[in-house]
Amino acid sequence: MEESPRSGMSSPEAKVGMQVEDLWDVQEPQLSPTEKLNACFESIPVSAFPPAPSSQVIEINSDASLGEAVQLLSQNNILSAPVVDVDAPEDASWIDRYIGMVEFAGIVVWILHQSEKKDESDDLELLKDESNATTGPAVAAAVNGVSSPNKLGDLSPRSAAIISGRFFEALTTSDFYKNTKVRDISGSFRWAPFLALQKSNSFLTMLLLLSKYRMKSVPVVDPGECKIHNIITQPAVIHMLKECAGLQWFENWGTRTLSELDLPLMKPNRMIKVYEDEPVLQAFKLMRQKGIGGVPVVENGGRKAVGNISIRDVRFLLIAPEIYKNYKTITAKNFLTAVRSYLEEQKEASPLLHGMVTCGRDSTIKDVIMKLDANKIHRIYVVDNEGNLEGVVTLRDIISKLVHEPRNYFGDFFDGVFPLPENSRV
Numbered sequence: 453m454e455e456s457p458r459s460g461m462s463s464p465e466a467k468v469g470m471q472v473e474d475l476w477d478v479q480e481p482q483l484s485p486t487e488k489l490n491a492c493f494e495s496i497p498v499s500a501f502p503p504a505p506s507s508q509v510i511e512i513n514s515d516a517s518l519g520e521a522v523q524l525l526s527q528n529n530i531l532s533a534p535v536v537d538v539d540a541p542e543d544a545s546w547i548d549r550y551i552g553m554v555e556f557a558g559i560v561v562w563i564l565h566q567s568e569k570k571d572e573s574d575d576l577e578l579l580k581d582e583s584n585a586t587t588g589p590a591v592a593a594a595v596n597g598v599s600s601p602n603k604l605g606d607l608s609p610r611s612a613a614i615i616s617g618r619f620f621e622a623l624t625t626s627d628f629y630k631n632t633k634v635r636d637i638s639g640s641f642r643w644a645p646f647l648a649l650q651k652s653n654s655f656l657t658m659l660l661l662l663s664k665y666r667m668k669s670v671p672v673v674d675p676g677e678c679k680i681h682n683i684i685t686q687p688a689v690i691h692m693l694k695e696c697a698g699l700q701w702f703e704n705w706g707t708r709t710l711s712e713l714d715l716p717l718m719k720p721n722r723m724i725k726v727y728e729d730e731p732v733l734q735a736f737k738l739m740r741q742k743g744i745g746g747v748p749v750v751e752n753g754g755r756k757a758v759g760n761i762s763i764r765d766v767r768f769l770l771i772a773p774e775i776y777k778n779y780k781t782i783t784a785k786n787f788l789t790a791v792r793s794y795l796e797e798q799k800e801a802s803p804l805l806h807g808m809v810t811c812g813r814d815s816t817i818k819d820v821i822m823k824l825d826a827n828k829i830h831r832i833y834v835v836d837n838e839g840n841l842e843g844v845v846t847l848r849d850i851i852s853k854l855v856h857e858p859r860n861y862f863g864d865f866f867d868g869v870f871p872l873p874e875n876s877r878v
Contacts, residue, residue, distance in 0.1 A: 461698070464502035469696030471496055476701040485704055490656060490855050492701070498658045498672055499651035502692070503682050511536045511680070514551055514635040518559050521634050525556045531764065532556065534646055534671055534680065535634055546673045550646035553669065554634055557763040558642035561740055563629065564733070564766070565641070641740050642763070647866075648673045651681055656855055657865075662686050663852035686847040687830070693854075694825040697818060705854065706818030713817060713853045716834050716843025723841055725750045728758055732787035735761045746831050748841060749784045755840040757808055757833055759788045764830075765804065768794070803829045810835045813842065817853065820845060 461470065475492040483491065503509075507528045512521050515538050525533060532555040540549050637643065648671040649658055661667045662684070672682040696702040710716065725748045726735045735747050746762040761784060768791050782790075788804065795802050803809070810833045811820055820832055824847065834843040 463695050465692040465695035468496070468500055468502070468692060469699050469702065471500065472701055473699045486856060489701065489705065490858065493655035493659060493855055496655045497651060498649050498653045498655055498684070499681070501655070501658070501682060501684050504688065509680055509683050512554060512634055513538050514633065516634050517630050518563065518632050518634065519630050521554060522556065522559055532669055546648060546675065546678050549678065551635065552638060552646050553644040555642045555668070557766050558640060559637065560766045561642070561736060561763070562637045562640045564736065565740065644668065646671065650675055658684055659689065659851055659855045660857050662689060663848050664857055666848065686851065687828070689851055690821055690847050691825050693821050706821065707816050709814050709816055710811070710820065710834065710845065711813040715849055715853070716845050717849060718843050720842050723748070723843065725841070726761070726784050727752050728785035729783050732761065732782050732784045735784055736763070736766050739763050745846070748833055748844070749788065750841065757835070757841050758785065759808060760831070760833070761787070762830065765791065803827050808833060817850065821850065
């Protein structure tokens, strides 16, 4: 007797997949597979999504210092958290209680950006007083509440070494780092509005917010209790999909190749990348300017990727400044090497310890999901038979191919959220 695909599927994520399967079986036969999936996910309340570990559902007060926020995010090993307005009245609704979502990487990039100098003469001024972390006009402006950053100039290996070395170590112990409040960086890079779902909202709404509307995470609130019930992230959705392997609806969708789904979305000549001998700060500069979460590191003069730098990796400028002390120039290649050494010494698991994770255009979406989930990464690079870069596929790209937005679906859902703070991305 043939074993049922459901045999052995006991995880909370798999149980959600089985709900989709039951709904899939009763959909009208004339519906396309995509229309069927839309109908299935619209029928499941978001309250059915497996809860995140309690340590990952934390809040940060708006009057917390940047240092306190970084420590709290680090201790709980999470990338972002909702910010509570400490000045909101006790009986405030959840809409008025939260002012946004702050990311670890956003804090670090903001600090780094405030410490940039307009030109090389400011770098020389910085060297005169490395012990004072508020030296220089950019940091002085930040201390005085000026949070609108100047554009980064071209970075030389020399200036990268200056900023990444003793200066950054001094900055993280400065009054500037300790006294600047989380609310002071509202609207900065990777700050997101607090756009929450109620427990009765559907999976379809959640999936669209995490894909088409570019949310990295979606809080789920209980209006009656005015508290956060769950926080659903893009990686959590990818893990759920991985747990659904073997179910009919998943196999129907997941066995399609990237090329059949028109992935990757970006053409090779439009890929944003850094070469291995460029300063690592150039990589973070590009991420901030282009609003992206990572860039490939490419061999000099070629198209072969030798590594990946994620916006999450900017944390090493804060938590491990000692890794730079023996480097006169901090290139992208040296950064990857130094971070790997640090992680090995700390015995800390990280995708950076492994080689590049890649796939081909003929890879199935199922294979890509398995790789992304197994390696705990947010993007996978598409390469040709010679290993040359052909594009990148992100978690958002995958979720966007699972569902589509029906006409006038959201109605007035975004009222009160838009216009968004300057530089924010939904």
